[in-house]
Amino acid sequence: MRLSRAEYKEIARWTEQLRPTRQCMKILKDRYPHHSQSTLLSIFSLEYQKRTKRTMSRHHVPDVMERYYQRYLSETKVRPTAPVLLELANEVDLSPALMARIILDRFLKDMDGGMPSKTVLNSMLKEPSLIQDHILANNIYQCTINDCCYGPLVDCIKHAVGQEHEVLLRDKLMERNLSFLDENQLRTMGYDKTPDIILEVPVAVEGHIIHWIESKASFGDDHSHRTYLNEQFWSYWNRFGPGLVIYWYGFIEELDCQRDRGLDPSMRRPLGHHGVDRQQWLPLS
Amino acid sequence: MAALLESVLLRKVDVDKVVDWLKSVQEGEKLSFSEPQLAIQKQEFVPFLLNFLREQSSDALTNGPATPAKTPSCPRPPAQTPGFSDKTSCRSAGSGLGSRGGSRVQLFSPAASASPGSESDAVGQSGVSGVSAFCSPPWSTGWSPASRSSGSERKHAQKVCLGDYMVSPPELQSSTSSQTHKGRKKSAGSTLVSGQTRHGGGRGGPQSDEPGGRRSARGGGHGRMSEQVSPSTPAHLNFNNLEDFPPVGSCPVSSGTSKPSRRINPTPVSADRPHSKPKTCFTSTPLQKASSPPLGAEPLEGLGLTAVGSPMSLKEERELLKREKTKLAQQAASLSPFSLDPCTPTKTGSGAESKVTPDPQTMCPEPCRVTFSSDLDVLAELYCTCISENLVPNVYLELFFVMQLLTSRSLHTHNDEEQLSLCSVNSDVLERCYLRQVHNCVYFAVKVLENQFQLVAHLDKCTLRLLAENERVASFSPDLKDRLSQAQNRSTAKLSPSASTFIHSVPFQPATDNRSNFGSDKAFHPLKKKRDIFYEALREWEDLHKEPGWNFDAALGTKIRGMMSQLTSAGNHSHFARLFLKQLVQMCKGPRTSTLSVDTTDADLLGMLGADSLGRLKRLEERLIQPHRVVGPCPPPSFPGHQEFFRDFIQTASCCQMNQHLQDSLCQQLLHLDEVSILRPSASVGEGEEEEDGDMEQQDEKQRFSSVLLLARLLAKFLGFISFLPYQTSEKPSREIQEASVALRSKVVKIMPVIFNMPKISFEIILHLTAELEVIFSTVMRLQLNRHEEMCYLNKLLLVSVLGWLFQIPVIPEDIFFTSEFTALVKDEGSATGSAGLDCIPLVDQQLLYTCCPFLGEFRKLLAAFVSGSAAKSGGIIRKITPTSAELKGTPTANRSQQKLQVDLEQAFFHNQPPSLRRTVEFVAERVGSNAVKHIKATLVQELVQRGENLLRDGLQSSNANSSKLNDSICAQLCDVGLEALAKATRFCDEKSPDAIRILLPVETTPPVLTTSENITKRLAAEKACSWLSANITALIRREWKSRYDRVKKALCGPLAVDADSAVVELVRQGQMNTPRKKQERAMSCPPLCKHNASLPSDVLIEIKEMLSVAAGPRADEELPTGPQLTTLLQRVANTLECRKFLTAVSEQMLQNCTVLLACKLVSGELPVRSSSRRGGVAVDPGAGSEPSVSDVLVQLAELWERGCCSSAPLHQLFTPLTVAAVLKASDTEKKNYLFLVRKLVDKGILNEEEVKSYWRKLTDLTLPAELIENFQLQSQSIKLSLPLAEMQSCLDMLQVSHQTIEGAT
Secondary structure: OEEOHHHHHHHHHHHOOOOOOHHHHHHHHHHOOOOOHHHHHHHHHHHHHHHHHHHHHHHOOHHHHHHHHHHHHHHHHHOOOOOHHHHHHHHOOOOHHHHHHHHHHHHHHHHHOOOOOHHHHHHHHHOHHHOOOHHHHHHHHHHHHHOOOOOHHHHHHHHHHHHHHHHHHHHHHHHOOOOEEEHHHHHHOOOOOOOOEEEEEEEEEOOEEEEEEEEEOOOEOHHHHHHHHHHHHHHHHHHHOOEEEEEOOOEEOOOOOOHHHOOOOOOOOOOOOOOOOOOOEEEEO | OHHHHHHHHOOOOOHHHHHHHHHOOOOOOEEEOOOOOOEEEHHHHHHHHHHHHHHHHOOOOOOOOOOOOOOOOOOOOHHHOOOOHHHHOOOOOOOOOOOHHHHHHOOOOOHHHOOHHHHHHHHHHHHHOOHHHHHOHHHHOOOOHHHOOOHHHHHHHHOOOHHHOOOOOHHHHHHHHHHHHHHHHHOOOOOOOOOOOOOHHHHOOOOOEOOOOOEOOOOOOOOOOOOOOEOOOOOOOEOOEOOOOOOOOOOOOOOOOOOOOOOOOOOOOOOOOOOOOOOEOOOOOEOOOOOOOOOOHHHHHHHHHHHOOOHHHHHHHHHHHHHHHHHHHHHHHHOOHHHHOOOOHHHOOOOOOEOOOOOOOOOOOOHHHOOOHHHHHHHHHHHHHHHHOOOOOOHHHHHHHHHHHHOOOOOOOOOHHHHHHHHHHOOOHHHOOOOOOHHHHHHHHHHHHHHOHHHHHOOOHHHHHHHHOOHHHHHHOHHHHHHHHHHHHHOOOOOOOOEOOOOOOOOOOHHHHOHHHOOOHHHHHHHHHHHHHHHHHHHHHHHHOOOOOOOHHHHHHHHHHHHHHHOOOHHHHHHHHHHHHHHHHHHHOOOOEOOHHHHHHHHHHHHHHOHHHHHHHHHHHHHHHOOOOEOOOOOOOEOOOOHHHHHHHHHHHOOHHHHHHHHHHHHHHHHHHHHOOOOOOHHHHOOOOOHHHHHHHHHHHHHHHHHHHHHHHHHHHHHHHHHOHHHOOOOOOOHHHHHHHHHHHHHOOOOOHHHHOOOOOOHHHHHHHHHOHHHHHHHHOOOOOOOOOOOOHHHHHHHHHHHHHHHHOOOOOHHHHHOHHHHHHHHHHHHHHOOOHHHHOOOOOHHHHHHHOHHHHHHHHHHHHHHHHHHHHOOOOOOOOOOOOOOOOOOOHHHHHHHHHHHHHHHHHHHOOOHHHHHHHHHHHHHHHHHHHHHHHHHHHHHHHHHHHHHHHHHHHOOOOOHHHHHHHHHHHHHHHHOHHHHHHHHHHHHHHHHHHHHHOOOOOOHHHHHHHHHHHHHHHHHHHHHHHHHHHHHHHHHHHHHHHHHHHHHOOOOOOOOOOOOOOOOOOOOOOOOOOOOOOOOOOOOOOOOOOOOOHHHHHHHHHHHHHHHHOOOOHHHOOEHHHHHHHHHHHHHHHHOOOOOOHHHHHHHHHHHHHHHHHHHOOOOOOEOHHHHHOOOOOOOOOOOOOHHHHHHHHHHHHHOHHHOOOOHHHHHOHHHHHHHHHOOHHHHHHHHHHHHHHHHOOOOOHHHHHHHHHHHHOOOOOHHHHHHHHHHHHHHHHHOOHHHHHHHHHHHHHHHHHHHHHO
16 A cells, blocks of 8 residues: 555554554544555654654653652542553653653652663563552553553564564565575574565566565554664665565555665555555565 | 988988888887988887977867877977977077977977976966967957968967866866965976876966067966866766875976966966865866856967066956957857857857857868978878877877877968978978868878778777768778778677666675674674665665766765774774675776666666667767767766766775775786786697688687676776775875885885886876876786787787876876887887787777776767867758667567566576586587587588588589589578578577586575576577577588688589588487476474364464453453354364464464463453353253353363373463462352363363462462352362372363253243
8 A cells, every 4th residue: 555645644643643542443434434554554653753753752851750650640549440650651752662661660669769671670560460560460461451552562563563474574585486585594594684575586576676575564664674774774775786675564655765776666566466565565676 | 200200301311211110120220311410219209200290280270179299308408490490489488498499399388397286277278268268260260361460370370289188177167266376386396286297387288378479488278188178077076086096106397497388367366275285287177168268369468477466467268358358259259140050059169168169261172282292201100100000109199199280270271382382492391381281281191090990990980981971081092992991881889888887786795795704793783784785875875976066075074084983893894895805896897987877767768668769869969978078088087977976985084994905806807807827829730711700709709808807897897996096185295205116115015016116206106107007007017018019909909098098198198108218118018028928819809998998989079079070060960860769679568678688687696696507507508509500500501511512513414514503502502501501509508508507506406596597698699699600600611611612613614522421410408397396385293184274373373362352351242252263263273273374373372371361261250151052042942053152162172282282281270369269259150161261171181289289379379369269179179189000080070960960041
């Protein structure tokens, strides 16, 4: 699914008012019924991460965090069973999972007096039952489980999605008898940079020769594409020549994919005929 | 020398004698002639002759840049100089002669007294001044007779002068004036930063005239650099750039004897500007748009010597220039439109560019009006001898000069007779105007061209065509025209071979680049980043370097230096150096490095037009875009295309470690190249029959050789550049330093034998020579210099041409060619390396010659300019442009681009494979292709010939047989059938290639790679065989047939007993090659027959997450799941966990975790199960259709965990205080559900009692409300009791009962 930049921007603008909760996906889906849930979630997630990066510093000020903690304490006294923390997060427009982390961090400081270790913090977020304070544990859990952009479960889902699509990709390549080396093989061979796939025999995808394929189980927006270019794609290009990126959840069609280096992003479904509508191929060379 | 020439011209000495003398190999042999006191050396005579011709023709030479001979002039005895001696009183004091001979005959000053300052000074001045305008034709047409007040003045004014060759480089235009100014100041005796060391005193002759008609002695005139009017575009950098190759040792200025050179550029600039260091040598400076305006003769005269010095005079100069400009403008305006040269717009603005202008007054040269023809014959013979004996520094320069003569236009149309008489009257033969008139020039030129036809014949097709079509050639020598026309068809050289580089990055090869090649991670990882930074810089350069104002150092300097500073360990440096060089070779090895943007356009256009049309379009584009400049055959050395990036990178990085590693690596590669053996193909031994095959193998060797040579040139250029980078200063080093370096260098054995074996030549020379290592390397390649008769002509031509170019480069002192030391040295080198070997193998073809010497294209330009000039006369078109049509003949576009894509794909395939794969494929293809040809010869051709013989015999038996007719018809038949050869050869290649490839590639090569390699090999081999066959099969058959025919004819005299075996060897198809085994599927422990169609883990995770978040709330009641929903979900989870295909450890773990959490939420009542039936209000049959209850779901969960795939479910979460507390807080139903679940777990053996007990024991430590603990312990007590042996059953019963109770309750 390719979106025009304008279209993408419209969605992005619209997501600004949303909070990263279970409900937001329904709202989005109702608003943009023609886009797949995954694409919408991916776009929302990207935009929300940008938003978080923009605003995080505002929340990460000691006295602000202290204020959150105190509010949490006072409100739970009054309403011990209410979703106090989740409400607070939504009120100050902070990701609930991140709010949970702040509060838990603060709580542990109170408990042990010292700085809690990251491992402890993470394991508690992952498994709130480890938290002795049951009210807090419930609040934390409520936050992390409801957050659709951050939190251990979301991370895990993202990871799983990525892996699955790599498997799907390998399947598709094998279906077409394309011989390739995957990331793990490359790693054992000592490659310093490892795209998901290096084709042993390059193929042409709608007129573009590609040597490698990188699978991205996300939506390709300008920002993430630029980041990927700098952190990954150029490295691959430098080593293996031109390649292909698949944004499984679509990408902005005007994406800078180095047209001046012989690229044409205007391709539809080069490898796929397998009814995977969400797959998107972006040749990069 | 002059005496000798005089004697020859006066017929006092026989020409043949002189020619023989010139031809004699004996070095240093002197020729003594009539007057015993006159014995002269060849190296004195040759430059004299060249100079003489140049000066003779200086009037007529109006087209193209001048071609000065780079020869030191030899003084003439004063006794011989009657004529103009009065006018030459201010001859250079430096030469110590002051004779008129010196002034007139010597274009060049003696090199010995060279001073770097004054020369550059002089050149700079004249370059910026209008002097050049006198010599460059466009302006000369505008002269009015009025401006030629006196004959001598006019004559001199028109002489070729240094200014012709001098232009400022574009980027330096602004600084030129300051530079020259500075130079002038210093010329009084101090050192000068820029340029060559020669003071201009000696060659004032043609420069300009004093008002009194005297020759001036100033103005260092024709430097040997002066031919370097270069076409360089700003992007082209050159070796003469002082920043790249600064002069180190310059001879001291002989200030005492030199007159200050005259500067003509009147812009006074503060003399001392330490920061504006001169960037280029003056002579090699590229043409500049903003260069001096055309000037008339007067300002020069007015300026003269007085121009030296004060700012006052500069002001005057300026005034004069201004006046002159206006005058010229008026003149121009008054000219008829066509004389304004409306058709050559490219020339406007570039004052120094020489253009052929349509000259309405030009008369056609006529053979009948040639004067002194016998003398001209003598001169031509001497001149040709010099050329063919390689006595001239640069053969092509001479050829260019001759072409200029051919295309010259006389300006003396009005007072021709007067001129003639003036010349004839002169008693001195040397004063005669042999080449004054266009008739004589053309006559002379045609003579030389006839004589040097072999040389000419090796020019490119286009040039030959232009020559053949030249009407002057036709009128003076129809025979030459015919020969040229014939030669044209044989010529194969193309002017602009275009190389397209498909892949731009150096592939990562695990064998050399992976972690194991590094000592530590610390060493490995930085390089990883460097690679990316390097390419980032390269891309940025590609994108931006053409933008105005983009500066390499400013844009990339920090990045590159930062990167260099991080490359710490030696290993890293060498790795990076290797990457750097590989990239360099990859991008720049080709004949012409095209920029990326061009490539991109190519790709697009190709799609549109197909390969053929693209080629035509490119040529058209080239013609339209390329400024039509004639710049002479000696362009300055440069770093074209991407080479510029690498040069700038090295400079900017200024990292000594990297340079050292680069140098080492370059040396290594060069040595390796030197070891490449190029063999004389053995097949060519048996002259006749095997000749064709020999041709084919020779082609391969040729290709190999050319690739080696081109690579060597590139590597050597960079080696030279890096080697002398440390000596790069803008200041002239002190004498001591210089001498010390020279001394040291002579002691150090270096890797490049030739270059460093030259200690006798000054350090400076070596310095600059090294810049041209690429040239010398061809000597290393054991090509011999001149006079090897058996040497292949083109080989020789390449060498001569490249060396000639070398001698013309400014950095090489002009006299080096004429020093016997050098010649001796080159000879030594030659004999040392052994003269056999490569020289005799025809390795160089025209293509390579033109690739190595692109400046040969200048001939074409010159001739084309001449044509355009003529055409413009009749108001015609400048250049004929054949329109290219976008329509394609033959194959459809799609097919073509498909082919191109196929080829690209093959290239791409090799890119990331080990290099050995490509070598193997190419090797096998080459061999198989060659074998295919042999096979065809052995089978098809033999069979055909046999068939022909039978036909012949049959035919001859019939009564009225005409054997020759029969022969022809049989031959034609055979040739027709012979075309089958292509198909047969292709089949042969298809069959043979796979086997060979399979044997030669490593065993572990994967089947797809193997198959691809095989296919590529097949195609390459077939292509190779077919291309050779299609070109040669007919000739081969004809030849074979002819010999058979002759034999049969002869044999027919007697009875024939030849019973030829006519069986055609049919090719045997080999068994189908094995289909490659399918790659083994990734190992997965799915259950047998798993179809992998379970829901994706991520999808299931998302659903569970949804469920859990509903459980955690806040939620609406309708969000609560129903029993069926839960069981469906759990079933999906089970399926997903079963199929391992998409599972990873992380997602698996999380899934299991989620199921446990779900169980917790269920047993604690936090996630109530909604009854869909109740909501629907429909009565449900309690039997079959009843909804699954919580306990059913719990059982399902327990069953799920029971499976092997869930053995690691984090069940402990069921016993955490949080969960237990929630359970205890809830109603009894929940408590019972909880106990039910635990019992199930124990029951199924998922947990054992000890575990359960230990979990609960831990709970007691917790500060749970005492009541809850008590309550819970009561509950748990029963389980505990039940566990051991017999009591277990009762406990289970009890739990069963309670379970039923629960059921009943709900």
